Amino acid sequence: MELRHLRYFDAVAETLNFTRAAERLHVTQSTLSHQIRQMEDELGSVLFDRSGKKVRMTEAGEILRSYMTPALEQIDRGVQALRGEGEPLTGRLRLGTTPSFNTRMVPSCVATYMHHYPGIQVTVEELAAGMIARRLAAGHLDLAVSYRPTDGGDLWFEPLYNEELKLVVAASHPLARRRRVRMVELHHVRMVLLPAQFQTRKLLDDCFEAAGAEPLVAAQLNSIAPMIELVRQTELAAIIAETAVTPAADLRVIPLEDPTPIRTPGMLWHKGATRSPSIKHFADIIRRAAGQST
Known part of the structure; x- marks a missing residue:
């Protein structure tokens, strides 16, 4: 198993969508699917359930990711350190949210996140969906919990639940x-x-x-x-x-x-933005919270 297999697995696990994961990785969907099957064959376990309309992680996939995510974060930090871009223990995360999610869901996610990243300052802006899309496109937000924008050409939208x-x-x-x-x-x-x-x-x-x-x-x-x-x-x-x-x-x-x-809430971020491991971790927290809401 090579590092690229882990990157492919991580992208599919994050998006739960082979098409979006392939676009993010700049590979074809057939290439991505083939690499994931290779990985599953080598491990002797099915990592994703593709039987329904939506892709879901299997128990084996969840177990693998729980160990793999910290390892990938350490690799990313090591590479960034060699390039002089090492992620500091302090920093900031800028989150946009519509009012409904800022009552219970977002504060709960922020509390969980701060337990893992106590040195990172979190800023939450409560905004209308249109303003959230504009601030993401302008680079003023790192991530948002909102709705699919009417004109989202520069934004990724990941549905969470109905x-x-x-x-x-x-x-x-x-x-x-x-x-x-x-x-x-x-x-x-x-x-x-x-x-x-x-x-x-x-x-x-x-x-x-x-x-x-x-x-x-x-x-x-x-x-x-x-x-x-x-x-x-x-x-x-x-x-x-x-x-x-x-x-x-x-x-x-x-x-x-x-x-x-x-309505269908989801996560939004700018297509061209670089997402640090800490931002990816916050996205995972939101996914878990959304799963508990359905």
Whole structure:
């Protein structure tokens, strides 16, 4: 087994997509697939499950990666040190995120990351998806948790999972006892929503239009935590991802239908950017957290 096999394996393990991994490595997809099969034959273990629509790592692949990733990081550090580019113990990571993920998921990932890299300063910017794409393209962010950009020519997008947006109301709200709510039933319901520049708001506006509903937007806030607090203290309703809502006795989270608002979060980074081992490690933390959200 050669070092290139490990690089190929690492790229597929990171993207879980042979096409994107091949593009990143500047090889053909057939070459990449052949090299991975060679590796599997030599090890006598299947590393990736290719039977479904999505590529998944097998248990053997997870075990190999848990040992291989630190070794590759050490190799990268050694090469960088010889070139005078050794990665310092201190540095920074600049992360962009939309409000939904900055309530619970991103802070949890940052806490885990800082345990492994205590000397690296982490900066998190909470922004609308369009601004995140622009700041990534300009090199002002290293990585982002957001949505697929409408014009993402210079950006990689790695889908993480699909999630439903749900109605959130106070326990005293007239809809609080409902098991499900149709979008049309939100016609003239007083609501707090994200401002129009957010992709999630555009998604919701499309759902309202499809249902023939016009909610009464009494407030617009650009952060999820204040929205939840406003719902808790008023008669307003909100539509938020359930993963962003901490379970509480005074709140109710209700599924929506006809149509059900669904969005696909993912990771974004600039195609031409060099990703250090520490950035790759943060991406792995996000993938694991996303896996726990599904």
